[in-house]
Amino acid sequence: MTMKTVFKKTNGLTDKPTHYCPGCTHGVIHRLVGEVLEEMDILEDTVGVASVGCSVLSYEYFNCDMTQAAHGRAPAVATGVKRVLPNRMVFTYQGDGDLASIGISEVIHAAARGENITVIFVNNAIYGMTGGQMAPTTLIGQKTATTPFGRDISIQGSPIKVCEMMSTLDGAAYIERVSTHDVPHIQKTKKAIWKAFETQKKGLGFSMVEVLSTCPTNWGLDPAESLEWVKDQMVPVYPLGVYKNKEGVK
Amino acid sequence: MLEEIIIAGFGGQGVMSMGQLIAYAGMIEGKGVSWLPSYGPEQRGGTANCAVVVSDEPVGSPLVTRPSTAIVLNNPSFDKFEPRVRQEGLLIINSSLVVRASERKDIKVLEITATDIANDLGNSRVANMILLGAFLELTKLVSTDSIVESLKKVLSTNKHHLIEVNKQALKKGASLVAVEIS
């Protein structure tokens, strides 16, 4: 009897098992990026730039040439790669600590230059790798290892809304915020990633997809509760949608 | 032959380009040369200076602490460099702007009202070239032809019409020395 293949692993990822915690949506987002690279048939033309944080080892998972950057500097490294190889697809994969805290300068200036790269920005409102400290995107009142009484505006200020901010820059061509809390949203996320790479392929300028993601381990929730938390707590603060689509990429 | 020159004045008086012209001309004539500017905020308005070394051999230190010649275009430069000229050395003063006179007996002093003479020539900015003309007439360090050749390289093409007035200024400076000596 022959079996029909109804689902298979994307060739956009290597066979290496990921190290991510159960319930973490990094794995889902990796798969979506891998699928897009494979379906757009650009895997062999792509150089990825890994960042520092939970996704530091992403270079072992994406099935393309990968370079690993210092904390926060992935957009600068990607700039160096892209300026030498303008015909290659270049993307960074960064978390909220890496992109929105230590690396906010690099990502803003890459966007301001209209750097023709794609940034996958995974926002789970906390530092995962270092053990659950406050991120720039941590919600007001959210308890973390470094905000044990909850994030207090008078002490730690307010969360940075990265898409809103980046969309004000003329060099930013495509900016969208999506979420991974249920299947329809995961499908939308894939579409957004596709459109971001399409923007780069067309040479339109800087593209970024902010993906709301989970951290069950550091949130102290189980995987299902974590998805609920994204939907109920994060989405209201970080509204989903296309913030910029300068050239109407479909 | 080792000539170690300091040229000093206000930023904008052309002290840097004077030094560069000497260095350029020296290079054209196959001599060892170096040009070292003071650099920094003092270049705007304050006192700027450069050190030029011209030698028969490759230049050792580009830094000049005891110049064989100092050309000073303003008072602060006089105050700073007059005492540093080495014995038997040469001090050339733009006496249009420098109000003090040197009391040193162990050096040769040449006072030229360069700014006034430049105004007479119709371009106050060539005071530096008058002083340079005098310096070259006295020392024969490099030829005037080499300086003119260098001018073509130092001045951008759209300023080549100024070469003529610069030549006149060099000549005028040289003639003043001839008078002085005779």
Next chain:
Amino acid sequence: MGKVLMKGNEVIAEAAVHAGCKYFFGYPITPQSELVAYMARRLPEVGGLFLQAESEIAAINMVYGAASTGVRVMTSSSSPGFSLKQEGISYLVGSELPAVICNIVRGGPGLGNIQPAQSDYFQVTKGGGHGDYNLPVLAPASLQEIVELTQEAFDIADRYRTPVILMGDGMLGQMMEPVEFGERSETEQFKKDWATTGTRGDGEPKIITSLELDAESLERRNCNLQQKFARIKENEVRYETYFLDDADYIMVAFGTTARITMNAISKARQEGVKVGLIRPISLWPFPEKPFIETRDQVKAYISVEMSAGQMIEDVRLAVNGHAPVDFYGRTGGVVPTQEEIYDKIMMVARGVQV
């Protein structure tokens, strides 16, 4: 192409272009800004690319990205900006990426000033960033030597897959001298099969990283790096000596300081004092040989530096107690004069306590 009169900073830039460097990521800082401006004008002429980064940090990481594609790439800065590049330099070493980084040193610490200094000697020769590493450091003394060493720097970088530092002081960057750019004879071809340029027609995916989570793996990796450093020490030592044959006293100085010291030496020799000079050209690897060869014959060494005394530590290590080592230095942007150095020589020669 005959001799041209250029500023040191511009010579570095032009020499880099002659060495085949087409990519430059920079950030302005005095006294090296002419280098950045020259590249901005020059690189488009050779089909290259200049980009002004938003910071020194971004610039060095752009260098990292460009280097990972296998091209010749450069950045430059001066002391405070160079400090900002240190993290990136450590990553370049860890990921074994070739690049040339120029430091036109100015007075420090902190913002210091913009005058000439050599006070980043420790920083460049003892690693500088985090982790167990050294990297080649070349210190030219003249503008013509800049031409040679800039090109050497790119070759060494490619030969060993390492960042290389080109170090001068503000004086060297700002001064003008005649230079000649000869045609380069291509001697060595460098195969860069490690570069991440996309896998098309190129086999399996490649990874460039300095991360190695397993301790023993990282130790193995570090041992390989150490072996590489040992090869560099074996092959890339550069120095010049003057008047060592009959020297009772040996001066040690690098860069422009060596030139000022030479003037003082000439004067002292006229006075009958037998004094010579060792001029390290590679600051790392430090030239130990000329010290080992002379240390049992000379009465003393004198290290002359534009710092409070940094290279003197390497001099002492090389002399290893065989002879006294004295020091003369000025700091904070003050340049030692030949008169001061001459006085120091005479003081030591006349038996004033070393």
